[in-house]
Amino acid sequence: MPHDEDHSDEILATAVELAREVAGELDAVLLTHYADAETLDMLRPGESDLTTVGAEIEEFLDEAGAQTRGLEEIVACVTAARRKAGDEEVVCRAEIVGEGLELSLYTGSGRFLDGLTLPEERLPAKAVEMPALLESFVRMVRDAPGR
Numbered sequence: 001m002p003h004d005e006d007h008s009d010e011i012l013a014t015a016v017e018l019a020r021e022v023a024g025e026l027d028a029v030l031l032t033h034y035a036d037a038e039t040l041d042m043l044r045p046g047e048s049d050l051t052t053v054g055a056e057i058e059e060f061l062d063e064a065g066a067q068t069r070g071l072e073e074i075v076a077c078v079t080a081a082r083r084k085a086g087d088e089e090v091v092c093r094a095e096i097v098g099e100g101l102e103l104s105l106y107t108g109s110g111r112f113l114d115g116l117t118l119p120e121e122r123l124p125a126k127a128v129e130m131p132a133l134l135e136s137f138v139r140m141v142r143d144a145p146g147r
Contacts, residue, residue, distance in 0.1 A: 069122065070118050070122030071124045073116060073118065074103065074118070074134065077103065077105065077114055078137065078138050081105040081113040084114070085107045085113060088107040088108055089108040089139065090107065090108075090113065090138060090139075091106050091107070091108055091139045091141045092104070092106075092134060092138045092140050092141065093105075093140070093141050093142070093143065094130060094134065094140060096127045096128060097117070098120070099119070099127055100117065100123070100127060101117070101118050101123055101130050102115065102116070102118075103116045103118075104144065106141075106144055106145050107145070108145055109145060109146065110144065110145035110146030110147075112144075
């Protein structure tokens with residue numbers, strides 16, 4: 001279901017209705033960022049296939065772990081590049097390769113410092129969204145400095 005303003009009220013109303021319907025049966029509450037009713041229905045007390053739910057949770061945690069490790073790799077790579085750069089600023093050029101991301105780190109003057117390639121499954125967000133996330137801790141550039 002698209003996340004646009006036309007559907008927001010409908011999504012909210014459906015969520016509230018479902019929450020009220022199952023509230024008396026709940027011993028605990030699980031909050032999810034998924035907007036589909038199937039996710040909530042799957043977790044209804046007494047009606048869930050706990051083996052399936054457990055397997056899905058384990059799969060989610062495995063994926064989240066891989067994505068977290070990918071972010072840790074990026075931070076470690078930028079940190080190592082900063083050490084190599086000394087007093088010079090470190091900048092990052094991102095290139096989307098398929099669904100993955102290739103990062104190249106340079107000094108502001110154009111000296112190549114390091115590179116890192118991450119496949120889609122190790123990224124904490126879609127490759128196209130990553131430059132905006134990385135901007136919070138390293139200056140992103142469109143082209144390699146000096147070109």
